[in-house]
Amino acid sequence: MTAWQPDSWRERHASQQPQWPDAASLGEVRKTLVGLPPLVFAGEARNLTADLSEVCHGRAFVLQAGDCAESFDGVTADSIRDKLKVILQMAVVLAFSAGVPTVKIGRIAGQFAKPRSAATEVVDGIELPSFRGHMVNDIAFSQGSRNADPERLVRAYQQSASTLNLLRAFTKGGYADLRQVHIWNQEFIAASPEGKRYQSVAEGIEAALRFMSACGIPLDAPALHQVDFYTSHEALVLDYEQALTRQDSITGQWYDCSAHMLWIGERTRQLDGAHVEFMRGIKNPLGCKLGPSATPTEVLELCNTLNPDRISGRLTLISRMGADKIAEHLPPLLTAVRDAGHPVVWECDPMHGNTYTTAAGRKTRHFEDVMTEIDHYFTAHQNAGTWPGGIHVEITGDDVTECVGGAEAIRDEDLERRYETMCDPRLNGTQSLELAFRIAERLSV
Ligand code: PEP
Numbered sequence: 461m462t463a464w465q466p467d468s469w470r471e472r473h474a475s476q477q478p479q480w481p482d483a484a485s486l487g488e489v490r491k492t493l494v495g496l497p498p499l500v501f502a503g504e505a506r507n508l509t510a511d512l513s514e515v516c517h518g519r520a521f522v523l524q525a526g527d528c529a530e531s532f533d534g535v536t537a538d539s540i541r542d543k544l545k546v547i548l549q550m551a552v553v554l555a556f557s558a559g560v561p562t563v564k565i566g567r568i569a570g571q572f573a574k575p576r577s578a579a580t581e582v583v584d585g586i587e588l589p590s591f592r593g594h595m596v597n598d599i600a601f602s603q604g605s606r607n608a609d610p611e612r613l614v615r616a617y618q619q620s621a622s623t624l625n626l627l628r629a630f631t632k633g634g635y636a637d638l639r640q641v642h643i644w645n646q647e648f649i650a651a652s653p654e655g656k657r658y659q660s661v662a663e664g665i666e667a668a669l670r671f672m673s674a675c676g677i678p679l680d681a682p683a684l685h686q687v688d689f690y691t692s693h694e695a696l697v698l699d700y701e702q703a704l705t706r707q708d709s710i711t712g713q714w715y716d717c718s719a720h721m722l723w724i725g726e727r728t729r730q731l732d733g734a735h736v737e738f739m740r741g742i743k744n745p746l747g748c749k750l751g752p753s754a755t756p757t758e759v760l761e762l763c764n765t766l767n768p769d770r771i772s773g774r775l776t777l778i779s780r781m782g783a784d785k786i787a788e789h790l791p792p793l794l795t796a797v798r799d800a801g802h803p804v805v806w807e808c809d810p811m812h813g814n815t816y817t818t819a820a821g822r823k824t825r826h827f828e829d830v831m832t833e834i835d836h837y838f839t840a841h842q843n844a845g846t847w848p849g850g851i852h853v854e855i856t857g858d859d860v861t862e863c864v865g866g867a868e869a870i871r872d873e874d875l876e877r878r879y880e881t882m883c884d885p886r887l888n889g890t891q892s893l894e895l896a897f898r899i900a901e902r903l904s905v
């Protein structure tokens with residue numbers, strides 16, 4: 461293998477890259493990005509690796525959640541706050557039921573680029589480039605909107621910076637207070653159509669808080685008042701990721717300072733491809749999606765390439781098989797990785813294998829398919845004697861109607877009411893919390 465450099469990926473084939481209009485404007489933008497400050501620090505990425513190492517050892521659970529694609533238009537303080545709020549609420553329910561801390565990672569502050577199955581989209585006989593996320597082009601169906609515009613890379617950086625700034629303020633400034641999060645959960649239970657079903661979990665948390673207080677643990681202690689919240693996105697547009705890759709002054713190692721954690725998507729995980737080459741050299745904790753076609757041999761090669769030193773917490777494998785495929789396709793991967801002794805975090809993405817299109821042409825997912833995939837995931841880990849490390853979900857705090865099912869019984873015809881996603885359908889706030897409570901039920905049996 462040749463020596464890694466921040467640009468050694470350029471020797472390999474990079475799939476899913478935008479067709480930029482000209483090299484000169486891209487060059488200018490790259491120069492601008494190289495001159496901008498890092499969004500996150502190497503030390504923070506190392507802290508996340510340490511937290512994920514706890515997941516590796518079965519001593520923590522990870523919740524990675526957020527939009528399929530963030531929007532430049534949707535970055536309001538309210539929408540960021542509401543997304544964070546749901547993630548914090550889910551995290552408390554999961555921590556209580558799993559009996560271990562929840563590591564919280566948002567698909568946020570940088571999730572602006574999308575891989576596409578088709579390079580173009582045809583509407584009424586007109587063919588235009590596909591929408592590839594706000595980092596690249598716009599969703600409106602016109603030639604002008606769909607042309608890739610490198611200036612958008614700088615805008616993505618700025619949007620990430622302001623989102624991150626707000627997240628840091630919320631998570632360290634008291635918004636994440638445990639008692640407050642618990643009150644929100646109680647309110648959810650009071651308002652939810654299926655609330656009573658989850659009453660016992662909330663009562664358990666209430667009793668635990670009383671017990672802690674009785675033992676003299678102050679509930680306003682910093683550990684219960686602030687949380688660590690990390691950012692992540694798919695490292696897709698490599699010109700952007702390279703420009704934000706910096707050498708850490710303390711260790712001399714390279715970190716991609718666009719987010720704490722980066723992942724490789726299902727469409728870009730080729731062993732000889734540019735994405736694997738780029739990611740193997742940065743020291744951030746990494747994720748890699750694994751769809752139903754992933755073979756044990758391929759997965760072991762990914763482990764060897766992305767984590768040759770077998771550092772625990774370095775590599776998270778995110779299975780996204782589909783409810784009807786996971787029982788067959790996940791177990792051979794679990795046993796192969798287990799038997800090879802690779803320290804990995806396993807996450808279940810129960811979203812991307814369960815997408816389908818309704819008769820009216822809306823992309824959706826059924827809440828029960830999502831739950832079924834998670835159910836099979838827990839069973840597969842139980843059988844393999846491995847730790848079901850966490851879940852990776854597409855959610856929003858908003859009251860959208862994008863996924864069908866759930867306690868509100870959202871139907872196909874309801875999807876028209878509030879379908880706002882930039883890409884894949886997300887669980888709304890109620891469905892997300894319901895998912896956390898259903899997992900809590902699953903963990904307690
Ligand atoms: C995603 O996470 O939004 C995504 C595109 O996933 P995958 O690479 O698993 O298809």
Ligand code: CO
Pocket residue numbers: 528529812854883884
């Ligand atoms: Co998606």
